[in-house]
Every structure is written in structure tokens, then in C-alpha cells.
Amino acid sequence: MPLPNNALVLVTDGRKLLLLRNHGDAAQIDLRVERHDERSDQKNGEMTTDAPGTNQQSGGYGRTAYEETDFHQLEEDRWAKQAAERVNARALRNDFDALAIIAPPRTLGELRKCLHKAAASKVVCEIDKEMTGRPIADIEALLVAHTARAELADV
Template sequence: MPLPNQALVLVLDGRKMLFFRNHGDANQIDLRTEAHDERADAKDSEMKTDGPGTTAQSGGYGRPAMDETDFHQQAEDEWVKEAADELKKRVLQNDFDALAIVAPPKALGVLRKSLHKEVERRIVATINKEMSGRPIPDIEALITSETAAAELSAV
């Protein structure tokens, strides 16, 4: 489905959250930045206080270490959940009728689990790609090609 006029576009990864509004129409996308936010990535020493834990073995020598928690991934997941909360707030204010989401696979999976039902209903395109560091014309070209391909496959 082509991206309609005034559709909201979210470009997201574990560190950046960019909101764009389509000021063009279904034939010519014209994205303009509406809001952006970036989180600072904390150092390991700021996130951890101890080393990994260990468990006792029933046989053999040594004490194997338990898998260490990935604090960076936890921080990224929380950031993506904040984006879902922002979308919920916007949809309940009736800020958009159509939504396109561009995010890498891991962020997209976390986001999908956190979306409000009304936000899910308004999604017109989901693109599984890292684009948060790319210029706006690249994002517009990606959305145009993906929505055109989806429209062709629907026929």
C-alpha cells in the first residue's frame, strides 16, 4: 500500500528514534522530520557491578560461569519500548491514520511485542532494515520501493 499524505514514519534502532511526517502523496513521498531522539550508550563499567555468577557442578572440576546478562541489549530493548509508548500516546491523541515502521530485525521484534492494538491497526508498512543513520532521501527511496513491491505482490 502506498504511503498516504500525513502518514507517520518511525525509523528506529537501539539508539535512535526518528519520527517523520509524509507531506507528499501516495505517488511522491516527501518526509519531513517531526521529532528525533538519541540515547547515549553507557559503558560496561556503568552498567555492571559484579562479574558473572557461577554454579556448582555435580561432577568434574571447576565452576562454570553462568551466561552474563547483556545490559546493552536490555537498554536497547527499553529504548524500543519507549518508542512503542510514544506511538501509543500519539495514536490515542489521533495524531496519525497510517504508520510506516523502519527498524532492524531485533528492534522490530521487540517493538511488535510492545505495540498497542490501535497502533497495530494503523500500520501500512513494516520494513526490516537498519536506516537510522541514513539521509532522508535514502529512507524515502526505501519506503517507495518496499511499498511498490508489496503492492505488486498483492496483485
């Protein structure tokens, strides 16, 4: 489906967030930045205080170590949830009629889980790709190519 005028485009990856608005129309996409956020990347020592725990085995000798928590992934999941909350608030205010989401596969999955039904019903395009570090022209080209493939698939 072509990206209509005034559609909102969410580009995120767990560290950066871009909210773009299509000021063009379905034939000519013209994205402009509405919001840009980026979180600072913390080191493991700043996030953890202990080594992973251990567990006494019921039979035999020794201890089994628990798997260490991936705090960076937890932060990225939390970031995706916050991005979804921003989109949800805008959807409930009827700030947009169509939504396109561009995010890596894991982040896209987290976004899907957290989107309100009002926002989820407005999704016209989902692309599982990392694009936060790319210029807006590349994002526009990706959306044009994706909508062209979708139109060919519908024929």
C-alpha cells in the same frame, strides 16, 4: 500499500529514534522530521558492577559460570519499548491514520510486542532494515521501493 498523506514513519534502531511525517501523498512521499532522539552509548563498566556469577555443580568438581548479561541489548530493548510507548500515545490521540516502521529485525520484534492494538491496526508498512544513520531521501526511496514491490505482489 502506498504511504498516505499525514502518515507517521518510525525509524529506530535501539540507539536513535526518528519520527517523520509524510507531507506528500501516496504518489510523492515528502518526509519531514517531527522528533529526533538519541541515547548516549554507555561503556560496560558504567553498566555493570560485578563479574558473572557462578553455580556449584551438584556432581563432580568445579563451578559453572552464568552467562554474562548483555546490558547493551537490554538498553536497546528498553529503547524500543519507549519508542512503542510514544507511538501508542499518538495512536490513542488519533494523531495519525497510517504508520510505517523501519527498524532492524530484533528492534522490529520488540516494537511489535509493545505496540498497542490501536497503533498496530494502523501499521501499513514494516521494513526490517537499519536506516537511522541515513539521509531522509534514502528513507523516502526505501519506502517508495517497498510500496512498489508490495503493489506488484498484490497483482
